Amino acid sequence: xxxxxxxxxxxxxxxxxxxxxxxxxxxxxxxxxxxxxxxxxxxxxxxxxxxxxxxxxxxxxxxxxxxxxxxxxxxxxxxxxxxxxxxxxxxxxxxxxxxxxxxxxxxxxxxxxxxxxxxxxxxxxxxxxxxxxxxxxxxxxxxxxxxxxxxxxxxxxxxxxxxxxxxxxxxxxxxxxxxxxxxxxxxxxxxxxxxxxxxxxxxxxxxxxxxxxxxxxxxxxxxxxxxxxxxxxxxxxxxxxxxxxxxxxxxxxxxxxxxxxxxxxxxxxxxxxxxxxxxxxxxxxxxxxxxxxxxxxxxxxxxxxxxxxxxxxxxxxxxxxxxxxxxxxxxxxxxxxxxxxxxxxxxxxxxxxxxxxxxxxxxxxxxxxxxxxxxxxxxxxxxxxxxxxxxxxxxxxx
Amino acid sequence: xxxxxxxxxxxxxxxxxxxxxxxxxxxxxxxxxxxxxxxxxxxxxxxxxxxxxxxxxxxxxxxxxxxxxxxxxxxxxxxxxxxxxxxxxxxxxxxxxxxxxxxxxxxxxxxxxxxxxxxxxxxxxxxxxxxxxxxxxxxxxxxxxxxxxxxxxxxxxxxxxxxxxxxxxxxxxxxxxxxxxxxxxxxxxxxxxxxxxxxxxxxxxxxxxxxxxxxxxxxxxxxxxxxxxxxxxxxxxxxxxxxxxxxxxxxxxxxxxxxxxxxxxxxxxxxxxxxxxxxxxxxxxxxxxxxxxxxxxxxxxxxxxxxxxxxxxxxxxxxxxxxxxxxxxxxxxx
Numbered sequence: 001x002x003x004x005x006x007x008x009x010x011x012x013x014x015x016x017x018x019x020x021x022x023x024x025x026x027x028x029x030x031x032x033x034x035x036x037x038x039x040x041x042x043x044x045x046x047x048x049x050x051x052x053x054x055x056x057x058x059x060x061x062x063x064x065x066x067x068x069x070x071x072x073x074x075x076x077x078x079x080x081x082x083x084x085x086x087x088x089x090x091x092x093x094x095x096x097x098x099x100x101x102x103x104x105x106x107x108x109x110x111x112x113x114x115x116x117x118x119x120x121x122x123x124x125x126x127x128x129x130x131x132x133x134x135x136x137x138x139x140x141x142x143x144x145x146x147x148x149x150x151x152x153x154x155x156x157x158x159x160x161x162x163x164x165x166x167x168x169x170x171x172x173x174x175x176x177x178x179x180x181x182x183x184x185x186x187x188x189x190x191x192x193x194x195x196x197x198x199x200x201x202x203x204x205x206x207x208x209x210x211x212x213x214x215x216x217x218x219x220x221x222x223x224x225x226x227x228x229x230x231x232x233x234x235x236x237x238x239x240x241x242x243x244x245x246x247x248x249x250x251x252x253x254x255x256x257x258x259x260x261x262x263x264x265x266x267x268x269x270x271x272x273x274x275x276x277x278x279x280x281x282x283x284x285x286x287x288x289x290x291x292x293x294x295x296x297x298x299x300x301x302x303x304x305x306x307x308x309x310x311x312x313x314x315x316x317x318x319x320x321x322x323x324x325x326x327x328x329x330x331x332x333x334x335x336x337x338x339x340x341x342x343x344x345x346x347x348x349x350x351x352x353x354x355x356x357x358x359x360x361x362x363x364x365x366x367x368x369x370x371x372x373x374x375x376x377x378x379x380x381x382x383x384x385x386x387x388x389x390x391x392x393x394x395x396x397x398x
Numbered sequence: 399x400x401x402x403x404x405x406x407x408x409x410x411x412x413x414x415x416x417x418x419x420x421x422x423x424x425x426x427x428x429x430x431x432x433x434x435x436x437x438x439x440x441x442x443x444x445x446x447x448x449x450x451x452x453x454x455x456x457x458x459x460x461x462x463x464x465x466x467x468x469x470x471x472x473x474x475x476x477x478x479x480x481x482x483x484x485x486x487x488x489x490x491x492x493x494x495x496x497x498x499x500x501x502x503x504x505x506x507x508x509x510x511x512x513x514x515x516x517x518x519x520x521x522x523x524x525x526x527x528x529x530x531x532x533x534x535x536x537x538x539x540x541x542x543x544x545x546x547x548x549x550x551x552x553x554x555x556x557x558x559x560x561x562x563x564x565x566x567x568x569x570x571x572x573x574x575x576x577x578x579x580x581x582x583x584x585x586x587x588x589x590x591x592x593x594x595x596x597x598x599x600x601x602x603x604x605x606x607x608x609x610x611x612x613x614x615x616x617x618x619x620x621x622x623x624x625x626x627x628x629x630x631x632x633x634x635x636x637x638x639x640x641x642x643x644x645x646x647x648x649x650x651x652x653x654x655x656x657x658x659x660x661x662x663x664x665x666x667x668x669x670x671x672x673x674x675x676x677x678x679x680x681x682x683x684x685x686x687x688x689x690x691x692x693x694x695x696x697x698x699x700x701x702x703x704x705x706x707x708x709x710x711x712x713x714x715x716x717x718x719x720x721x722x723x724x725x726x727x728x729x730x731x732x
Contacts, residue, residue, distance in 0.1 A: 030540050037627060052544065052699065143695035147615030151692050154444035219616055219695045379544065380698045383625045 014371030016056050018048050027055070030379075034063045038141045038383045041393030045370060047382065054382055057374035059367050064397040072357040077103045077182055077321040080357075085176040087359065088395040090133050093126040093167075094334040095395075096180035099357070101260065102330040102341040103182045107321050113262075114307040115184035117300060120261040122167075122179075123332075124297040125197070128204065129163040130335035131290045132156040134390045138283070139215060141387035142223050152214055159207060162200045169193055182321055184310030194301045201294045208290060215283075224279035228373050228385035231277055238372070239365040242337025243289065244389065247282040249275035254333040266296065279388040286390075289335075322351040336390055337362030361395035417509035421498045429647045430460035432684070436647075439685070440692045463640075470636035478633065479536040486533030487634070487641035493529065494648040496522045501655045502577040504665045504672040515576035516568060519656065520561055523611050526649065527553030530620060530630045533642070537633035545629035548699050549620035552610055555706040560607035562714035566600035567660050569721045576656075580664030588663035594724040596717045601661040603710050603717075605683075608653035610702070612646060614687065616694040619702055654683035 018027060028049040033039035042063035048056040068087060072080050084099050085092040097119055104111060111119075136156030143149025164174045171179040171187050179186050230240065235248040245252055253271040255263045263269065272288030274281035325347025331340040340360030345351070366389040374382050406412050434449065434457065441448025449456030474483055500515040502508045512518050527550055534546030567589050568574060571582040583589055589597035610617040621629035631642045658664060658679035665672025697705070 028540060028543075030544075038625065049544075052547075139695065143615065147618065147691055147696065148694040149696075150440070151444050154446060158445060214693070215695075217694070219697060222701055223695060223698060378698060378700070380619075380625050380696075 012372060012375035014056075014375075016375070018056055022050070026050075032379075032382065034060075038387065040137065040386070040391055043367070043386075043391065043393055043396070045374070045382075045386075047374070047379070049379065052378045052380075054374045054377055054379065057371050057382070059370040061364065061367060061393070061396045064393045066398065068398040069357050069359060072099075072354055074353060076352050077107065077323070077354070080354075081180055082176060082178040084359070085178065086394060087361065087398055088334060088336065088339070088363070088392050089175070090392050091126045091130040091335050092176055093122045093179075094332060094339060096177065097123060097261075098330060098332050098334075098339045098341045098359075100180045100182055101332065102328055102343045102357075103321070105328045105330060106323050106326065106343055106345050107182060109183040109321075110311045111184055112308045112311050113305050115309045115311070116261045117304045118185050118189065118309065119180070120263065121197075121297050121300050121304070122170075123261070124293040124300075125163055125166065125201075127293040127335045128201070128290055128297070129160045131286045131293075132160045132163075132204075134286060134335070135211060135215075135283075135290075136160075138384075138387040138390075141383050142220065148214070152211060155207070155211060155214075159204045162203065166193070166197060166200055169196065181310060184308070186310075188309050189304065194304075197301050198298060201298050205291065205294045208287065212287065221280065223380075223384055224283060224388070226276075227279045227381050228377065228388060229276070229278045230369055230373055234369065234372055235277070238368045240337065240369060241362050241365065242333065242335070243272075243282055243285045244337065244366055244369075246272060247274045247285045248277035249273065254331055254338055258331065260330075260332060262300075269296070279384055282388045323347060323354075324351065331360070334362060336366065336392065336395075339395075359395070359398060361392075361398065363389075363391040363393075364396045367391050367396060414510065418499070421509045422495055425495060425498045425648055425651070426644070429644055429651060430464070431457075432647050432651060433463070433643075434459050436688050436691075439688050443689075443692050464637075467637045467640040472638070473633075473635045475538060475633050477538040479538070482532050482536035483633075484638070486529045486536060487638040487645075489532065490526070490529035490645040491641045491648070493522050493525050494645040494652070497652045497656075498648070500576050501652060502580050502659050502664055503655075503676050505577065505581070507673060508577055511577050512575065514574045516564055516574045516579075519576070520557070520564065523560070523649075524553070524557050526611060526645075529645075533634065534630040537630075539633050541626045541628075542630055542632050545620040545626045545632075549613070549630065551699065552613075552617070552619055552702060555703055556607045556610040556710075559603050559706060559710035559714050560611065562711065562718060563600040563604040563607065564660065566596050566714075566717050566721045569718065569725055570597065572725075576659055580659050580666070583663040584666045588661065588666065590661045590663075594720060596721040596724075597661060599713065600717055600721075601657065603714050604661070605653075605657055606705075606710060608650075608657065609687065609690070610706075612649040612653060614646075614650060615691045616697050617702060618696060619699045650687060651680070651684060654687060655680040657683050 030047045030049055031044060032047055033044040034042040044060040044063065046058040046060065047054050068083060071083060075083065080099055081096050084095040087095050133156065136153035139152035140149040167177060168174045169190055170193060171177040230244065230248050232248045232250050235245050235250060240248070241252070251271060251273045256269050256271055270292050272285045272292065274284050323345035325345055327342070327344045329340060329342045331338045338360065339362055342358040342360065343354055344356040346355040369389070373385055377385065407416065437459070438448040438456070449459040452458040452462045474480055497519055499509040500512055500518050530549040531546045534542035534549070567579055570589060570592065571579045573579060573582065586592065590601055591598065613621050631639050634642060658676060662679045665676045667675030
């Protein structure tokens with residue numbers, strides 16, 4: 001779309017020239033971030049305020065750029081997993097899965113069924129943890145660090161903590177797991193883990209209604225309903241995925257529409273869709289997904305088949321995988337949307353390392369809607385909208 | 399010796415100085431441990447411990463906080479207006495403590511029994527907006543400026559329902575003196591349940607306005623730290639920030655005390671001495687305030703104005719004629 005076409009669109013013009021806005025208006029330019037309590041990391045938005053109403057917003061990501069993609073070009077396929085853990089640091093499991101699935105596709109390694117079950121379970125439990133963290137920080141954006149927001153935040157972190165304990169039992173790490181390898185898993189399920197998963201998820205599913213009662217009172221509704229509406233056209237135009245797209249009324253979920261792992265066997269996977277496209281809809285979608293993920297994880301954990309957990313040979317040396325060359329794309333559904341991995345591999349002498357590894361982070365595309373959605377809202381709403389987008393700067397900037 | 403002391407206390411200047419000193423010391427001390435209480439309360443609400451390390455059950459935490467704040471570097475931004483920047487924290491605590499002068503704890507423990515105590519109270523809480531505005535403006539910081547705009551809008555708006563709400567007890571008791579209002583309640587029953595029940599609704603509005611004036615959640619719009627970093631105190635460091643913090647707590651404590659006095663009969667109660675009743679009622683109201691604070695999210699500033707002008711003001715405007723008609727019908731204030 002050209003800027004002219006965008007200006008005629010139902011949403012505000014992101015290319016608005018502030019000089020043309022209103023010569024009488026006394027505009028204030030304010031830098032929201034990069035060091036600000038509610039930009040979820042180091043994200044900067046330049047806001048042009050007329051009173052408290054935003055008339056233009058210019059997002060500036062890039063403060064957390066670490067050159068991960070370039071770094072991956074120097075590492076062999078077996079060495080990359082721990083690096084990408086740090087991208088989406090709220091859902092590291094899914095980062096590992098995304099790159100390893102791309103490598104497996106490129107190298108032609110088959111993943112055994114047990115490992116695929118484990119990956120599905122880990123992905124769903126990680127989704128619960130990630131959505132809990134989002135719920136807590138969103139409440140904090142709305143309620144401040146010295147009030148009810150912190151209460152919800154603390155409760156959510158308590159539950160997330162129990163999930164991290166589960167992962168610690170499995171992998172030995174609480175955060176950057178390095179548990180996926182090319183061809184399968186590195187750590188098998190320990191004895192008694194299934195019972196712990198049941199216990200933890202049961203406790204969480206019992207407490208979700210408590211958070212709902214704590215949040216869904218008139219103040220929360222007033223702060224979220226009709227705030228930051230992203231309509232379906234804009235969402236599709238900007239490449240939003242995941243809960244953001246589903247909250248705008250587009251029924252799209254890679255787990256169902258392009259199944260991987262064992263999602264093709266889950267015929268009853270319920271995809272949460274809301275049509276309003278506002279902050280409230282995004283909240284509802286995520287809470288529904290929380291319940292659905294708990295249900296799926298609890299259903300699968302009892303049915304994990306016996307067998308090997310890795311299809312490839314055990315990793316003895318870094319350069320044991322040799323690519324033949326070519327390109328693959330793998331997209332998986334993370335808590336934030338479609339995490340794409342686009343891999344171009346060289347063959348022969350260049351077969352040890354990726355030639356180019358492009359990661360498509362869902363959060364980057366989510367932030368693209370900032371200049372379209374912020375204008376017309378007040379500063380308070382901007383914080384609420386930014387919170388509802390659930391951006392993780394680690395994966396935005398990589 | 400006793401005679402001379404009593405004679406001394408009859409001297410109004412000496413008496414005012416004495417009670418002023420007692421009140422300031424007492425309020426400051428209570429305020430310090432109120433922060434401890436609130437942190438403990440919030441901790442328990444959020445399934446954590448709250449302060450535990452400094453002293454038994456963290457009881458010395460307020461002292462540690464004060465020591466920390468005093469050690470901090472006293473930063474004044476280059477572009478700030480030094481005089482106003484330094485004046486604001488002093489004024490804010492001064493105005494907050496000034497309210498303590500007229501709070502009637504018992505018929506005897508009362509710093510100044512003004513005939514127009516209610517007016518004094520309203521005047522000082524109205525002035526509370528100014529230090530916030532001064533400090534924010536003098537900081538020369540954009541976040542502070544936005545918070546100052548919000549603070550002034552909020553303070554001035556909520557002054558209206560506050561004044562109107564407290565007119566209901568004034569009409570019912572026929573006096574502007576806070577101690578006389580309490581004395582009337584001792585005689586004729588607490589205003590919270592006295593006919594025609596307008597006292598209860600007036601209490602609700604007054605309490606709401608008190609929350610808004612003290613910048614407590616759900617009305618802490620000026621200090622919205624997730625939006626405005628730290629609001630008016632963004633550029634303040636050390637004890638100057640501490641003074642703003644203290645003023646907020648003093649304000650909150652005293653609004654609970656005033657609510658207890660005006661609507662819940664102050665020192666009236668069986669068995670125990672009056673002071674105990676007064677303190678117990680104030681503390682209960684403060685606990686309620688704290689509970690509200692750690693349960694709710696924050697309104698947006700325009701929504702706050704909606705509540706003020708569309709609900710609180712019309713409600714109190716309706717309460718006043720009802721109360722007045724009822725009181726006149728029954729032969730004036732008793």
